[in-house]
Amino acid sequence: MHVPDGFINAPVSAVTGVVAAGAVAVSLRGARRELGGPSHAFSGGGEKTAPLAGLVAAFIFAVQMLNFPVAAGTSGHLLGGALAAILVGPYTGVLCVSVVLLMQGILFADGGLTALGVNITDMAITTTVVAYALFRGLVKVLPRTRRSITAASFVAALLSVPAAALVFTAIYALGGTTDVPITKVLTAMVGVHILIGIGEAVITALTVGAVIAVRPDLVYGARGLTAPLKLRVGGELVDAPAAAPAAARTRSTKKVWGIGIVTALVLAGFVSFYASASPDGLEKVAHDKGIDAKTKQHATSDSPLADYSVKDIGDARLAGGLAGVIGVGVTVVVGSGVFWAVRRRRAEPASERTPEAV
Template identity: 80%
Template sequence: MHVPDGFIDAPVSVAAGVVAAGAVAVSLRGARRELGGERAGPIGGERTAPLAGLVAAFVFAVQMLNFPVAAGTSGHLLGGALAAILVGPYTGVLCVSVVLLMQGVLFADGGLTALGVNIVLMGIVTVLVAWGVFRGLTALLPRTRRSVVVASFVAALLSVPASAAAFVLLYALGGVTEVPLGSVLAAMVGVHVLIGIGEALITALTVSAVLAVRPDLVYGARGLAAPLKLRVGGELVDAPAAEPAPAPARSPRRVWIGGLVASLVLAGFVSFYASANPDGLERVASDKGFDKSVEEHHTADSPLADYGVADITNARLSGGLAGVIGVGATVVVGTGVFYAVRRRRTGSGDGAGSTGGGDRDTAGSSA
């Protein structure tokens, strides 16, 4: 659901850009805690930056896999729910923002003047809705891995039509073409409920796969272990808390390598078989007549525009190579961003008063 240039007028686009910039600024501060605080877990905060970069690259790769949802219509992963559950909501907003920036600049996908709109719709709304639903469900359901997967499914499912409804709201405020908003809302939400099913399946399967291998790497699953119960006098009571033994640090290197290989295969090979049908927004825009306001993308002459490499005539090779370049660029840029966030935290102490090395700050700060 990449909004192109021309759908939303300049004032609303600028306002959305301001909101997106503010959300990114807040997320940078929150991500410092997620990447470097106690919630970084036994793997250590210094190892969470490349994992967050990998999540961004994986979202980029899976977004290339449009799947059919109705006659002549396709959909793709938005990724906000998946990123929030795997690496935290603040870091999740940054992950999706990095993906959208790379897509807009390198691949002419999603307008540059509409970048703020796309971050609001695909990065902020999806994360807020998904994380709220996820946390609510995990608080109500039994504290098991299965509950985490179920909550991931429902959260991802609801986040997509919520994003579609938010687009209609923005279009009501700044749409450049007169259209019946009631019918646009019904069409957008209807088709994106179907897309949400695909999003939910991808999210739940990915979270389940990581839980099966390294549950400690799933941000949304931390702290969900149920307390030990003892039967006393015929009643179940919580067992006294014991001092936890220090867990040996386990390198996430294998997970990182496996995730990167999977991303490269998806973007470089599987993407060739993705549906060529227009996605939900494109189809609704065409049916309702507001696609005529689309403006030519500012990087339409990019050598990677439309997910192909210029001057390579073989479609399979061109698309596959573009996908590989996109994954590589996203993981490098994403990891660099998250390392910078992490280093800023450890260097400044984030208000903790630390003037020394990052290890002391990470161990001592509860921020």
């Protein structure tokens, strides 16, 4: 999905460039806070940003070369936006993926220089922000266990990729230089990217799970997960006072929320997907998805073809399913975003530094 020069017209490229620059500027400030970390008292965080974010960017760069075999001879690789957001936080994630894209554009000519804004908006900002918003929302409603972190990262990564495809389609609708009809672009892009998203989701969830098993303190998204401090007073375990707000939360609504979201997603996405995708369609897209090293580009380039191959089978139904998942995704993002914001605001007066504690 590295967009080359000339694919999106100049004004829209310029606007996305401004958006990207603004987001990177905001991320720079946010990353300083994120990488400051709770465990290192001595650092103000400022001078820690460059080495840590740089190494994380190098990690993303390297992990994109790690091939995950799909089936006979084909393999895919991680895109890393969701993974970065969950492991090191959304700001640092945006920053690292943007730097990776910048370097890919300048050094490897992968993605045009004028399209850098489009690429960053699409692949760095959208994936990380969507993934992190979903992740936060899910972690809020799910029980506070390691497994729910893994599950939340699965869903976050799953939807972040089609969301990026959606944003790309929107940019294309605004400033595409070619006349491929929007509906076709939308169906093909989102369709293929939902399948890529499944791979991304599995790998991201497994990777986050692996990191959590070894160094849970490194996973930014799991910072609130540490068990509340217990004190043994007279042979009995007593909650330490600081952990009180976490324990006071009601559990029943959470469960309802979680079940609701999962059911909606399953119904909207997978059920309709299974109803419509013939073996051909699946095989085709698995093939699309697999092509080595440049998964996304191949996916994009082949997408009209993919569109054709599923067209006469279940275009409407597939499109319906996609629309369903997107709808649920957008609703969850918006809803949980509002929910979270309201909650934070309500929690703000109570204590000065809620984000890490809750």
